[in-house]
Amino acid sequence: MLYFTLASKAYARNLQYRGAHLIHNLASAMFGFIYASIWIGVGDHASLGTYGIQGMVSYISFTQAALWVTSFISNGLGIPQSVRTGHISLDLMRPVHLFSHLMAREWGQIAYQFIYKSIPIYLIYVFVFSLQLPMQWTTYCLTALSLAGASYLAICMNYLIGISALWTTESSWLYWGNHALINLLSGFFIPLEWLPGGLEKLSWISPYPYLLYVPTSMYLERGNIAWLGGTLIWCVLMTAVCLLATRVARRKVEVQGG
Amino acid sequence: MNSLQTWMHMYLLLIRTTVRSRMQYKFNFVIGSFLAAFIQISEFLMVAIVLARFGGIRGWSIHEVGYLVAVMTLSKTLYRTIADEVHHLEKYLVSGDFDQLLTRPLPVLLALMPQSFRIMIGEVMQGGFILWWSLAGMLQAGTIGWPTVWWTPFIILTGAIILFSIGLATATIGFWTTRISELQTFTEDAARSAAQYPLAIYPKWLASFLLYAIPVGFVNYLPSLYLVKGELGAWVLAVTTAMALICLAAALRFWQFGITKYQSTGS
Numbered sequence: 001m002l003y004f005t006l007a008s009k010a011y012a013r014n015l016q017y018r019g020a021h022l023i024h025n026l027a028s029a030m031f032g033f034i035y036a037s038i039w040i041g042v043g044d045h046a047s048l049g050t051y052g053i054q055g056m057v058s059y060i061s062f063t064q065a066a067l068w069v070t071s072f073i074s075n076g077l078g079i080p081q082s083v084r085t086g087h088i089s090l091d092l093m094r095p096v097h098l099f100s101h102l103m104a105r106e107w108g109q110i111a112y113q114f115i116y117k118s119i120p121i122y123l124i125y126v127f128v129f130s131l132q133l134p135m136q137w138t139t140y141c142l143t144a145l146s147l148a149g150a151s152y153l154a155i156c157m158n159y160l161i162g163i164s165a166l167w168t169t170e171s172s173w174l175y176w177g178n179h180a181l182i183n184l185l186s187g188f189f190i191p192l193e194w195l196p197g198g199l200e201k202l203s204w205i206s207p208y209p210y211l212l213y214v215p216t217s218m219y220l221e222r223g224n225i226a227w228l229g230g231t232l233i234w235c236v237l238m239t240a241v242c243l244l245a246t247r248v249a250r251r252k253v254e255v256q257g258g
Numbered sequence: 259m260n261s262l263q264t265w266m267h268m269y270l271l272l273i274r275t276t277v278r279s280r281m282q283y284k285f286n287f288v289i290g291s292f293l294a295a296f297i298q299i300s301e302f303l304m305v306a307i308v309l310a311r312f313g314g315i316r317g318w319s320i321h322e323v324g325y326l327v328a329v330m331t332l333s334k335t336l337y338r339t340i341a342d343e344v345h346h347l348e349k350y351l352v353s354g355d356f357d358q359l360l361t362r363p364l365p366v367l368l369a370l371m372p373q374s375f376r377i378m379i380g381e382v383m384q385g386g387f388i389l390w391w392s393l394a395g396m397l398q399a400g401t402i403g404w405p406t407v408w409w410t411p412f413i414i415l416t417g418a419i420i421l422f423s424i425g426l427a428t429a430t431i432g433f434w435t436t437r438i439s440e441l442q443t444f445t446e447d448a449a450r451s452a453a454q455y456p457l458a459i460y461p462k463w464l465a466s467f468l469l470y471a472i473p474v475g476f477v478n479y480l481p482s483l484y485l486v487k488g489e490l491g492a493w494v495l496a497v498t499t500a501m502a503l504i505c506l507a508a509a510l511r512f513w514q515f516g517i518t519k520y521q522s523t524g525s
Contacts, residue, residue: 024440030448034455038305038315041459046312170286173293180300189304194311 002096003104010108018116025117029124032064035189036129051191055220058132061125062216063188068117069110070150070211071182075175076162077102077155083165086255098249099159099242106155139221142228146215149231153207156238163245166253181206187213207234265364269372276375287379294380295387302327302388305455318456321399322486324392327454329410329478331385333417334450335378341422342376345446347429348438357522366517367426367510396486406485409495413485416502417477421450423505424472430509430516449474476501 014021036057043053051059079102082088091098125131134140161178165171182188184199185208192200192213203209210231217223280287302324309320318326338345347370350356362369389410396402428445432438453474457465469475476498484494 020437020440024443027440027443027448030444031451034448034452037459038308038455041315041456042308042312044316048312170290173290176293176297180297183297183300183304190308194308196307199307 003100006101006104007108007111010105011112012108014109014112014116021116022120025120025124028068028117029064029121029128032060032121032125033128035064036060036125049194050222054129057129058220059191059216060189061122061129061131062219063212065118065122065125066147066150066212066215067188068113068121069147070154070215071179071186071188072113072117073106073151073154073158074109075158076165076171077106077158079159079162080165080171083255088166089253089255092250092253097246099246102159102162103155106158107151110151110155134219134221136221139219142218142223142225143215146210146218146223146228146231149228149235150211150215152235153210153231153238156235156242157207159242160238160245163242163249166249181208182211185209186211187216207238210234261364265368265372269375272372273375276377280377291379291383294378295383298331298381298384299387302384316456316458318458318487319396319399319401321392321395322401322482323455324388325396325486326456326478326482328385328389328392329414329417329482330450330454330474331381332389332414333421333477335381335385336414336418337421337425339376339378340418341371341425343370343373344422344425344429345442346374347432348436351432351436351438351520354522356520360520367513401488402486409481409485413478413481413495413498416481416498419502420473420477420505421446423502423509424449424474426509427512430513433516433519445472453477453479473501473505 039048039056039060040053042048043056048056079088082091091101094101126133134143157178158175161171161174164174185192185195185203185206187203187209192203192209195203203213210227214223214227214231217227306320306324309315309323314320315323343350344367347356350359350370359366359369393402393407393410396406397404424445425442428438428442431441435441449468449472452460452464453468457468457475457479460468465475469480480494481498483489484491
């Protein structure tokens with residue numbers, strides 16, 4: 001119940017700004033439009049494999065919408081900020097585990113972004129590019145599962161980035177590094193099978209494909225159900241690391257400001 | 259004349275202190291800059307991988323697209339290094355700190371710019387590297403001659419003037435609306451990102467929009483048509499220069515008009 005309250009508060013806080021966010025969606029949609037135009041331009045003189053031009057446009061449309069629930073989440077879950085203000089010491093004192101507390105809050109944020117960013121942005125693309133929606137309900141189930149797993153993974157990754165602020169003043173480096181790896185390894189713009197050989201192998205031993213490539217493939221009905229196992233394994237692994245990091249963090253806390 | 263000298267003195271002082279304060283944390287500064295360059299390059303890399311695999315886009319080779327990206331990055335870096343506060347005008351409008359600037363014995367814009375000086379080594383490294391790489395590639399392929407290399411700093415400068423003008427005009431709208439960050443995402447970030455790639459890949463309406471409504475196309479695309487593709491003619495450079503000056507004059511006029519509509523918001 002507590003967790004649900006935390007999540008719904010985070011959701012409600014954002015609701016105040018939904019007007020501005022809806023305008024912002026037009027600018028966000030613009031970026032996907034740029035990427036789609038690049039693929040259309042490339043497909044003009046080269047064959048785009050099993051995707052085809054329309055397939056790549058659908059691919060970009062979905063990743064651009066999914067970004068808002070699997071990549072663009074609160075920087076370090078707000079931990080760097082609370083280390084700076086000293087608020088983290090209060091958070092650690094609460095009778096709720098820091099990890100589940102912040103996670104509940106972030107789920108509220110993600111729910112909001114799903115409804116007010118992902119869906120409107122995807123709808124814009126549906127109209128602009130006349131996209132086909134999947135017909136089978138199993139596709140929607142698999143997509144929802146892999147998206148939920150991706151959001152969970154993204155929360156864990158940002159938790160680890162955030163908690164590093166307890167030991168370094170430059171946790172933002174990790175945030176930006178993570179961002180660069182998302183660009184290259186998650187299938188954000190290039191489907192993984194088209195990455196140069198070494199990069200493709202590297203991506204599959206990292207958690208990044210499960211953030212965007214796997215959900216998108218599920219949605220486009222070209223995924224492999226076994227990939228969901230990968231999502232699950234990474235979620236378990238990441239949770240373990242997050243809990244471990246929290247244990248270490250609880251031993252000694254230094255805050256920066258007052 | 260005297261006041262201009264004082265102003266230059268102040269501005270140089272600001273640059274010196276900024277550099278010195280950043281150098282207090284040398285290690286952080288160096289790593290941070292490299293990281294910034296890496297992130298930005300990762301963005302170009304993802305497009306470059308696709309262009310390398312599929313052999314260019316609408317007749318533009320990977321080096322030619324690299325040139326567009328590099329010029330845009332360096333123009334933006336020049337604009338944001340010198341006039342970062344124009345981009346951040348919103349915080350002055352919201353907090354009411356803008357009132358203070360109005361009381362200075364200087365034109366407001368000149369009082370605003372020295373409020374901060376931003377060192378963007380990461381962006382310079384990234385833009386410089388891509389520029390070097392694409393110029394070398396095109397020289398080797400023999401598609402451009404040395405004049406293109408000499409002209410490049412000039413179009414980076416005119417590009418910076420155009421981006422500054424767009425930024426200033428957008429900021430000016432803040433005198434009516436107070437909040438401008440949403441609009442900036444549109445006129446600055448999205449438009450600039452779009453113009454990093456040949457405008458020929460976009461539908462007609464969008465290409466015209468990026469040339470005539472928000473003239474980012476004049477920063478890199480139009481001059482490159484002549485400098486890189488050898489199309490049109492040398493008059494393109496004259497048009498680009500004229501466009502930069504017109505944009506600057508119009509933005510300054512608009513700014514001066516906008517300031518008269520300023521209403522303080524602070525407490």
